[in-house]
């Protein structure tokens with residue numbers, strides 16, 4: 001895909017940043033942690049990564065234009081977003097028709113015992129790291145107007161689960 005515009009929430013220390021190919025035109029990054037953004041800024045400067053714009057805050061803070069991105073990326077960040085339906089709708093709004101939401105999440109275990117452990121420790125994980133570890137993002141994404149088009153590890157849902165989520 002040529003001239004791709006991407007938005008990522010939860011850039012953290014910028015582990016997803018390089019390498020961008022020439023087809024990527026612009027990347028808009030958000031994170032709630034100024035400390036993490038400082039690390040990313042250093043990484044961007046050291047590696048000479050261009051076409052990247054870093055913002056402090058959640059994606060909604062910046063009132064991004066509708067239908068302005070081809071890719072919306074979130075890796076292990078959606079589990080920490082409190083209003084998941086609103087965030088999923090926002091992702092859908094900013095994506096262009098045919099745009100793709102690439103999501104990696106641990107989700108909720110499909111194994112009874114794993115699920116029970118996740119549910120039991122979730123109140124603690126929310127308090128300590130804002131992590132809703134037992135929450136399945138899929139129903140929220142579907143309610144927001146997405147459809148799951150690629151599930152990289154359907155057999156490994158108890159571990160982590162990269163999804164490609166397209167607009168309906």
Ligand SMILES: C[S@@+](CC[C@H](N)C(=O)[O-])C[C@H]1O[C@@H](n2cnc3c(N)ncnc32)[C@H](O)[C@@H]1O
Nearest residue numbers: 009010012030031032033058059075076077080
């Ligand atoms: C668990 S880290 C994941 C970082 C990185 N994406 C990765 O895969 O290694 C979650 C990051 O998302 C950020 N974050 C949480 N909620 C956010 C939101 N609503 N908007 C933007 N960033 C958020 C946190 O500050 C944290 O740096």
